[in-house]
Amino acid sequence: MVFGSATQTARRWNNLNCDRGELSDLELACIICGGTHSTMDHWEFMQTMPKDPLDMVDDLVKMGVYKQNQLRAAEGVNAHELRKALFLKRVGRGDPRRERLILGLCQQAGGLDNALAAAFGPQAGLFFNDSIRNSGATRREFMRNMAVGAALVTLAGCGGGGGSEPAAEDDTEPVDTSNLEKTDLQIGFIPITCASPIIMSEPLGFYEKHGLNATVVKMPSWGAVRDSAIAGELDAYHMLAPMPIAMTLGLGSASFGVKLASIENINGQAITVANRHKGNINGPADFRGFTFGVPFPYSMHNLLLRYYLATGGIDPDVDVQIRPVPPPDSIAQMVAGDIDAYLMPDPFNQRAVYEEVGFIHMITKELWPGHPCCAFAASDEWIDANPNTFRALNKAIVEATGYASDPANRVEIAEAISERAFLNQPTEVVEAVLTGNFDDGNGNTLSVPDRIDFDPYPWQSFANWISSQLVRWDLQGDGMAAQVIPEQGYDEVGQGIFLTDLARELAQELGQEPPEEIYRTEELMFDTFDPADPAGYVQQQIDEYGV
Missing domain, CATH: 3.40.190.10 (Periplasmic binding protein-like II)
Known part of the structure; x- marks a missing residue:
């Protein structure tokens, strides 16, 4: 070891975490971690760290940076769970700079290497990376590498708090899962950016935050999503906004009750x-x-x-x-x-x-600014059997949708969902969509920040417009929509399928500010839709355009 005791390590830690007021006017913030100390101080501090990983862990445990109970807890989790538990919960702590680092570390192994190397040099990444790449590692090697990786990332927050105390044990209250009917869930999705909240909730930890061990399952087509829902093969689904209405009314398939719990994206x-x-x-x-x-x-x-x-x-x-x-x-x-x-x-x-x-x-967006597209949905049968789980799952997705609505998070989300397991697309393509900075293929570079946007609120006016167009176009060719929807009533159909009140309640619990109204006038490119008169709207369209 370069230095002899945990006391010396703690002294160096405290010196490194100086207050910004103690910096000289000529001294800049650390370019490695952004902390309130010079880059040279950071570099010199890291040179004094033990070269042997086990010695490092021992010193960090003695300092209180890393707890023995955390090492014991790690024995019960796999690499995927540990990435989320140690990085998202242990280190993020509400600091956007830290969260950006941690979310970067939760990418593929290359992302982990790059993030760790950027903070501490090439050797740091080696300790953590082989624990997720090499499934043949011994248990001791695995635990050593995971512990050191977590400790290193904890150190990466050295400039975030401005105080002299190292990060304390995670004080996040564990989610009470005792009332959840099931916690191991599978959620079907189609690999498109509309599904961002459903997809990102796995790698970014929104499902876990709400006590769920949810896995997203890539589906080949919307027909497969519909058939899988009817067969009860998965727990919940990414669906197109009209699908719950069509399925519940028996349009295009046998009647099967589905609820639209929240909207995934608007525009897009x-x-x-x-x-x-x-x-x-x-x-x-x-x-x-x-x-x-x-x-x-x-x-x-x-x-x-x-x-x-x-x-x-x-x-x-x-x-x-x-x-x-x-x-x-x-x-x-x-x-x-x-x-x-x-x-x-x-x-x-x-x-x-x-x-x-x-x-x-x-x-x-030019045709209908703010129009709905995709949604989170589950069958009536599954919701009835798992009401508490359904609520927790919907809440996780509503929270993720709110997170995705912030343009500042879009680059981060693009990186999280581009990988092979999810969209399997070049990150720059997904980023162009989510940020709205894109080339249109006609030689124009455009900036449309809300090219795609995210708002979980399922307006009942959305449901009424969808129903009006199902009536207008008679997609089955048998007149069933034109008969069933007016007979049941547009409002009755929408309010029986779109769970607007629940979405509002969950959003309010999360500190979001959803509307109190359930209907609004929708302004489209060529006309205005009054949700109080869907039948009149359809007739007006037919009269004006002949179809």
């Missing part, structure tokens, strides 16, 4: 056109004869596309072909010439630009 879609049509598309009338892809018949994508085309005199059922295409297949089908354009969720619009396959004709 686009009409993308193959590059072979560049220069020929200026408005909806120019799409005559096209073959379009949409992710699912009962989707906002299909309804918004039909809304737009009709304003140009295009009958969506006669003058063009609209067919379901799983979002991950959309670019390949465009390249093959099977489709000319699509209205899809991102990142596949931006990915088409990235691959120089297509250009963005219009983002859907």
Whole structure:
């Protein structure tokens, strides 16, 4: 050891954590950790740390930086759980700078290496990284490396508090899971940016915070999501906003009760056109004869596309072909010439630009600012069997949606959800979508911060507009929507499926400020929707455009 006792280590720790007022006017904040000490002091401090990991752990335990009970607790967790427990809870402590570091450490092994190396040099990452990469490590090696990794990251917060005391034991109250019917959950999702709150809640710890051991499961298509829901194969789902209405009413499938618990995203879609049509598309009338892809018949994508085309005199059922295409297949089908354009969720619009396959004709925010797209949903049967778990799960997602709504968190989220297990997309593509700083494929660089946005509140006016368009377009071709929805009543359908009051209650518990109203007038590109008169709105559209 370079120094002989934990007392000397503590003295160095205290000296390093000097108050900002004690810095000279010429001294800058540490460029390694951002702390209130010079970079040279940080470097010199780290040079005095023990070179043997076990010695380091022993000293840190003696100092009180790392507790014996924490080492014992680590024996009961795996690497994934420990990353979240030690980094998100132990070190974040509400400091945005720390949280950015910790969330970076919870990425793939390369991210861990980079973050640790940035703080402490190349050797630091080695101790932690082999514990998550090498499943063949002995138990002693595994525990040593995990403990040292956690201790090193704890030290990374050396400049955050300004006081002389090292970080104390985690004082976060454990979540009481005694009333939860089940805690091990599987949640289906489609790999699109609309699902950001559902996806990010796993790697960023929102599920765990609410006492849930939830795993997100990638699904191949919306048809598979619907069928899996009916079969009871997963616990809850990422669904398109119209799906719970369609499924509950038996449109497109046997009737199966589903509740829309909260909205995942607003905006966030686009009409993308193959590059072979560049220069020929200026408005909806120019799409005559096209073959379009949409992710699912009962989707906002299909309804918004039909809304737009009709304003140009295009009958969506006669003058063009609209067919379901799983979002991950959309670019390949465009390249093959099977489709000319699509209205899809991102990142596949931006990915088409990235691959120089297509250009963005219009983002859907232009068609309807603040329109809903995707949602968190669960079946009536599952909710009835697991009411407390459902509430905790919905609350976790409402909180994650609120977190995603802050533009300051978007780069971080892009990094978290881009990896192979989730979106499997280039981070720069996902970041372009989430930040709204993007190229449109026509030579323009645009800045639209709310290209996609996140708001969990399920307005009942959303439900009424969706129902009005299901009636207008008769997607089954048997007139069932036109019969069932008016018969039951637009408000009754919406309020029976969209859990607006629960979403408000959970948001308020989380300190968010949801609206008190459940209806609002919706301003679209070509008209205004009064949720009190959906039938009149449909008739007005038919009278004006002929379809």
